[in-house]
Amino acid sequence: MWNAKLKALTLIVVYQFFFLNGALADEIKIAVASNFYPTMKELVKHFESITLNSDTTNNIVLISGSSGKHYAQILNGAPFDLFFSADKLRPNMLEKEEVFNNQSRFTYALGKLALWSSFNEYVDSDGQVLYTDDFRFLAIANPKIAPYGVASKETLTSMNLWQDMEEKLVRGENIAQTFQFAKSGNAKLGFVSYSQILSLNSSSEGSYWLVPQSMYQPIEQQAILLKDSSLGKDFLSFIKSNEALDIIKRNGYDLP
DSSP: OHHHHHHHHHHHHHHHHHHHHHHHEEEEEEEEEGGGHHHHHHHHHHHHHHHOBTTBEEEEEEEEEOHHHHHHHHHTTOOOSEEEOSSSHHHHHHHHHSSOOSSOOEEEEEEOEEEEESSTTOSOTTSGGGGSSOOSOEEEEOTTTOHHHHHHHHHHHHTTOHHHHGGGEEEESSHHHHHHHHHHTSSSEEEEEHHHHHTSSSTTSSEEEEOOGGGSOOEEEEEEEOSOOHHHHHHHHHHTSHHHHHHHHHTTOBOO
């Protein structure tokens, strides 16, 4: 008899523990474009610091990758609550085609493209190094799935170099992989996000050319809410705050 009562009491305590913790905790999964991942980590840290209290525990999970792959995963039912894309095309498509028309879509940052090399004083101030034969490989993000890859292709096309450069191109799955190709020296040059250069330990590491934005279509990075989540809505509101916008700008983006 006593063992049965003890067992029942234990089950109640265990149930209450998990129920209460589940009630007090909230979780969202954010699919974020790889170029914005370092900035997003800083934003999440700041958000948690201003919302943390003794009654609530928030858990924000970040999943980094190319915008094209995230889009495909969302179409296939990936359980993301928010999508921070590196373009406006895919959030717009989700809003129109996948019944995410909840008026949540907005531009959170304008990306900047840069030509970067891990070699000091190698890249000149106007990208003329691209016209030389002094390098074997040029890394770019895959234009089929990565918006920064699209901008890279547009830049090379505007310089009349796209056709001539095809044999030298090394395509990264996303801008993070592209940056690693250039950082390792496997590719002497790479078109990367300006924010990635700013994230280096030393601002003088390597050399770069900030590509004029007249050479590529604006990289208008948009976010969209995929699930009706109170924490998700709160986080989107925070992203629009002056505090968040200051962090975004400091990390190498223009503001909408």
